[in-house]
Amino acid sequence: MNAPVEHPPRLKVATCSLAGCFGCHMSFLDVDERIVDLAQIVTFDRTPLTDIKHCSEHVDVGLIEGGLCNVENVEVLREFRAHCRYIVAVGSCAITGGVPAVRNKFSLESCLREAYIEAPGIENPHIPHDAEIPLLLNKVRPIHEVVRVDYVLPGCPPPADAFWELLSALVEGREPQLAYENRRFD
Template sequence: MASKLKVATCSLAGCFGCHMSLLDIDERLLDLLEVVEFDRSPINDLKRIEGMVDLGLIEGGLCNAENVHVLRHFREHCRILVSVGECAVTGGVPSMRNHYTLRECLDEAYIRGVGVENAQIPSDPELPLLLDKLRPLHEVVRIDYYLPGCPPSAEAFWHFLTELIAGRDPSLPLQLLRYD
């Protein structure tokens, strides 16, 4: 490969477990770094993608306006965009709030919650505007590939990335899918 594949990652409304699985490829990270250069990611703490990157990996669903802004920025700056993990693919556990109105969720957390003192719903203009429902990524932008799992295993990440780097369509064998 003449130049390294530029990769950007981020976590939206989720638990960060997918990033932990990526790190669980352990010493193979060194092999990956031979052919991959990380742009925006928690590894280097960059907040924006500068220019274009080859591959964007996004975990987590969309729960607020900032998540939507970050997702659209990724779509605009990533040649290939991958929805990683169940929160990104389907909404996952965070989408359980979709069975209630946003007002009911806020009241439960900030007004009626255990140990709540001086009960009030935060209204600081610095806080991102919450969406009425949590959404999976494909409802807002075009997604090129899906890496399912909760979280996808390190083996699934390794298989997916090495197939993609080799220029092959990264379909996952059934035995690599897991939902813990």
């Protein structure tokens, strides 16, 4: 009788989107049919693919896109970090604040005034104050300013091959080796 084939333990992977455009998640899905192969070596936890809203107690790899624009982003990030062995800052928004950080050149008050009071076509000018709206941070921040980051996938967005290499390397127990074309900004 043949001995059962041993498979390496599956990584549990979770994803999270903060202040960004969701483009990194879309690029991740660009692994196309390799998603079937990926599903053989990882288990997806919290992610839009599973519609799970919170991480289970232990996650191996947490992929985070987006920067920190409001206090809710900070809370979500801290909760996510608490459950993940490795955190990966995915894309320029998570790494540097990205496009949302363009507002850092201006005061928060002037940004709100421009959007809600002075913009053309505003009929009832007022800056919204509602407990349901998360309090904005004065500046957009990259995630490494709040939690420890173990890996980065640069790009806007990173290419699908970068996600593939990162997850394959972690499954194989080696350090990811991103080729130049998988670590540049376009």
